[in-house]
Amino acid sequence: MPELPEVETVRKGLEKLVLGATIKSVDVYWDRIIAGSIESTEFKQLLIGEKITGFDRRGKYIVFHFKNWALVSHLRMEGKYEVEESTVPLKKHTHVVFHLADGRDLRYLDVRKFGRMTLVPLGEEYSMTGIRLLGPEPTKEAFDETTFFNTLLTKKRAIKPLLLDQKIVAGLGNIYVDEALFAAKIHPLRMANSLKKQEVSQLHEAIIKVLGDAVEAGGTTIRTYQNALGEAGKFQVKLSVYGKKGIPCIRCGTPIEKIKVAQRGTHFCPHCQLLTSVQ
Structure with missing residues (x-):
């Protein structure tokens, strides 16, 4: 299972690859990946036209920041993200595809389908179940x-x-x-x-x-x-x-x-x- 260092490395990679990208459309091939009160159909609609303005990490969660929304992603056992040109065929176990306006895809793959994505209004991401009960980050500044x-x-x-x-x-x-x-x-x-x-x-x-x-x-x-x-x-x-x-x-x-x-x-x-x- 990816732990904090792996998740932080994914966050850095996403920041390098897709920060500032605009989402043109979203495909969800496994509805259960989408958790929380916003279901997959609404999830796809709400993200159209949204620009990725930043990335954060809290514990083992990756947080995508958009203008109006925050997407909280937990990779669980084997979830991972890949960035490909939209013309590249989908790999097996690809469950969510964010089609970007620049012709690329941000793809979420998960062999076991344990990973979850939760879309919440911007500002509510750190109070959602799972994140709000986390202890401090393991740094000299936060971990007393x-x-x-x-x-x-x-x-x-x-x-x-x-x-x-x-x-x-x-x-x-x-x-x-x-x-x-x-x-x-x-x-x-x-x-x-x-x-x-x-x-x-x-x-x-x-x-x-x-x-x-x-x-x-x-x-x-x-x-x-x-x-x-x-x-x-x-x-x-x-x-x-x-x-x-x-x-x-x-x-x-x-x-x-x-x-x-x-x-x-x-x-x-x-x-x-x-x-x-x-x-």
């Missing part, structure tokens, strides 16, 4: 360490699923939670309220650094994921534990282990990330 520590003190829950639920900090998914916990030397099953202040400080720093480094690298390519420019991310070469089951830990040489935590495959070093507290 003291608030993070005080919040974890109240949570008698394993740290990995807590970080995955997006309410403590936005944008973390399975790959980057594993990487941040490894960097901070914290076992994924540690109870959040058992973490000492220094451990939380290390985790706070690791979350910001891991996600920042991944954004710079264009994200991580797992299986078939590519960004909006059709390029594969490069962060997979920097992964320390994710997908490394049985491979020696880069710090101590102990083989990396894989377990299930909250139904998610979870990678960690049993020597560097000791389970010192189970409550």
Whole structure:
């Protein structure tokens, strides 16, 4: 699933490719992609003549800004955007096509059809369900360490699923939670309220650094994921534990282990990330 770094890379790609473009017409081939109160027929009509004025990202959501509307897009498992000349035949699994006035198409493809687009009046995009409950962005400016520590003190829950639920900090998914916990030397099953202040400080720093480094690298390519420019991310070469089951830990040489935590495959070093507290 695309996580924050991959989604941010898609946002940058879209900004480079179609910022300022005007929508001539829209085709929707799978109506369920269109979510919210505005259904696909109205969705297609409302966007005719609208100009793309900007792009934003909140957590794993991409926000398209138009003059009158905002389009909130969640890629889910395998959603992706491609820009092609309108004369190029549609690929399999193309579900939404924005025909642009300059003769190009912005195409949304999704093998599993899990992705969703929601059109709302401009100004309502950050108050819609899903976005309004998100935690802060994982940056030094937005992600306050003291608030993070005080919040974890109240949570008698394993740290990995807590970080995955997006309410403590936005944008973390399975790959980057594993990487941040490894960097901070914290076992994924540690109870959040058992973490000492220094451990939380290390985790706070690791979350910001891991996600920042991944954004710079264009994200991580797992299986078939590519960004909006059709390029594969490069962060997979920097992964320390994710997908490394049985491979020696880069710090101590102990083989990396894989377990299930909250139904998610979870990678960690049993020597560097000791389970010192189970409550």
